Amino acid sequence: MNVSRRIAGRWPRRWPVQPFREPSWAKQEPTYRDCPPALIEAAGKRASARPSGNWFVVAASREVRADRPFGVTVGGRELVAWRKPDGEVHLGPGACPHLGAPLADARIDGGALVCRWHGLRIDGARCGTWSPVPAHDDGVLVWARLDRLGGEPPLAAPVVPARPEGTARIDAVATLTGTCEPEDVVANRLDPWHGAWFHPYSFSRLRVLEAPQGLDVPDEEDWFLVEVTFRLAGRWGVPVLAEFTCPEPRTVVMRIVEGEGVGSVVETHATPLGPGPDGRPRTAVIEATIAASSRPGFAVAARLAPAIRPLMRHTAARLWRDDLAYAERRYALRAD
Numbered sequence: 001m002n003v004s005r006r007i008a009g010r011w012p013r014r015w016p017v018q019p020f021r022e023p024s025w026a027k028q029e030p031t032y033r034d035c036p037p038a039l040i041e042a043a044g045k046r047a048s049a050r051p052s053g054n055w056f057v058v059a060a061s062r063e064v065r066a067d068r069p070f071g072v073t074v075g076g077r078e079l080v081a082w083r084k085p086d087g088e089v090h091l092g093p094g095a096c097p098h099l100g101a102p103l104a105d106a107r108i109d110g111g112a113l114v115c116r117w118h119g120l121r122i123d124g125a126r127c128g129t130w131s132p133v134p135a136h137d138d139g140v141l142v143w144a145r146l147d148r149l150g151g152e153p154p155l156a157a158p159v160v161p162a163r164p165e166g167t168a169r170i171d172a173v174a175t176l177t178g179t180c181e182p183e184d185v186v187a188n189r190l191d192p193w194h195g196a197w198f199h200p201y202s203f204s205r206l207r208v209l210e211a212p213q214g215l216d217v218p219d220e221e222d223w224f225l226v227e228v229t230f231r232l233a234g235r236w237g238v239p240v241l242a243e244f245t246c247p248e249p250r251t252v253v254m255r256i257v258e259g260e261g262v263g264s265v266v267e268t269h270a271t272p273l274g275p276g277p278d279g280r281p282r283t284a285v286i287e288a289t290i291a292a293s294s295r296p297g298f299a300v301a302a303r304l305a306p307a308i309r310p311l312m313r314h315t316a317a318r319l320w321r322d323d324l325a326y327a328e329r330r331y332a333l334r335a336d
Contacts, residue, residue, distance in 0.1 A: 025200050032193075034208060039213065042212075042214060043212060043224075044186055046212075046217060051159070051248065052158070052159060052249050053154050056250070057158075057250075057269040059081065064137070066083040071105075073273050073274055075149035075274055076273075077146065077149065079091060080093070083111075089135045090132060091134075091135035092133050093130055096118075096122075096130075097120070097129045098118055101116065111124075136157055136158055141269070145158075161265060161267055168302045169291060170312070171290040171291070173313070175286050176321065176324060178282070178283055179281070179328050181272065181331055182250045184330045184331045186268075190244065192208055192224055193206075194326070200231075201318075203229070206226065208225070210223075226242050227241055242254050243257050264292050264293070265290050267287065267290070268287050269285070269287070270286075271284045289312050
């Protein structure tokens, strides 16, 4: 018996990091038989039927600041967001109502936007043809309510997924853009079977234990249950059970329900940006990871969150560079 096997045989099962054995990538069990396209399509249709109240994620909360404006385009509409000195988020059209200057380039003075072209001052209230857009800051993400784009009955607040409570948590937000539509991003996340094949550097020993079938699935049963090991290095990883749900049409949530970090979530939000220069749609993937743990050492790690967040964003971005290729391919096959 070699040294690694001897260590694995004596490794405490209560520790979060565990040794594991697996076949080579090509020898793992194929998953294509378990994920018929109709199943993924039905899950997407059920998600699209849920109300969003016309709310769209526009940015990470940390990106919207009191010292400079944040510009973004959603559904082809130019927007600008900023904070007042008291921390309240304001959001509205990104073009100055005077001559159309980009308010993303404005200066902030006393909580108001000051246009750099001619000095027009916008404090967040209606100003000529400029009207504020309803905004919501949930502490991790900033949302905008765009009724014309959403076309649904409006809701007073967005459908924010349940998140781990308490101060001992770390959140990080990664944003990438792809040539696809939000439904393609959602379809990617509703296909957990691809994880160990497409992302072997991150996932191992992945099995989908339960998956909803058909269109008429009650909301309380509409989730995927997945057993997976998050690979750390070599054949060492963190085994968990995770569930995937869609609380609204453009959001997929992965929640750890058993194992290390119970209650931690990864929220994948798909925001339509509008057509790119080639006329094809662009979609922003805005992924929020909110990690928590009851272990005493995690409280220490939470105090080091500013140093840990870049690593979390890097991990999410690496996965989504691959997954956007999946989503873009899905869109291209549908559009061409």
